[in-house]
Amino acid sequence: MLDVKERPQTEVEDQAFIDGVIAEYAGKPGGILSILERVQERNRHKYLSKEVLRWVARKTGEPLSRIYSVATFYSFFNLEPQGDHTVCICRGTACHTRGSRDLLNNAKLILGIRQDPDGGADKLSLTTPDKKFTVRTVACFGQCALAPVVEVDREIFGRMNERELRKVIDRVDQKGTK
Numbered sequence: 507m508l509d510v511k512e513r514p515q516t517e518v519e520d521q522a523f524i525d526g527v528i529a530e531y532a533g534k535p536g537g538i539l540s541i542l543e544r545v546q547e548r549n550r551h552k553y554l555s556k557e558v559l560r561w562v563a564r565k566t567g568e569p570l571s572r573i574y575s576v577a578t579f580y581s582f583f584n585l586e587p588q589g590d591h592t593v594c595i596c597r598g599t600a601c602h603t604r605g606s607r608d609l610l611n612n613a614k615l616i617l618g619i620r621q622d623p624d625g626g627a628d629k630l631s632l633t634t635p636d637k638k639f640t641v642r643t644v645a646c647f648g649q650c651a652l653a654p655v656v657e658v659d660r661e662i663f664g665r666m667n668e669r670e671l672r673k674v675i676d677r678v679d680q681k682g683t684k
């Protein structure tokens with residue numbers, strides 16, 4: 507019997523959902539990836555908590571280190587709660603030369619994000635305290651001809667500038683929680 511304390515800190519129906527997903531994919535090729543994808547997608551803040559990773563390891567019989575390495579290898583997995591909306595700014599070379607650093611700083615300014623934990627490192631994920639927005643960076647969207655590229659809630663915007671970025675963020679903000 508699993509210790510109650512090790513259960514994921516989610517609603518009862520979420521635990522049932524996780525167990526159902528594990529039953530569906532465990533042991534299949536790419537099963538761990540599919541399990542983690544489905545579980546993260548279901549989570550309100552689109553992340554995988556430590557409790558969930560432990561739970562998946564216990565229930566699938568896989569070493570926790572393997573579950574953790576899958577969750578950290580793929581950039582689309584999040585280990586921290588994400589905002590309701592995501593502003594993702596490309597920091598690849600083409601976008602950098604066309605001003606993506608300024609766009610990044612501008613997005614942080616608009617959203618009132620002051621943290622800069624890595625001293626300005628190009629790979630980051632910062633969430634506003636109210637969990638409304640997450641600002642992230644990516645190495646390349648593969649749309650370099652449209653540089654600088656920004657993705658907001660999975661919609662790609664090419665040749666972005668600071669004025670347009672503010673307009674898109676304002677529009678998404680007014681829509682409220684997804």
Ligand code: FES
Pocket residue numbers: 596597598599600601602645646647648649650651653654655
């Ligand atoms: S460098 Fe930004 S899309 Fe490729």
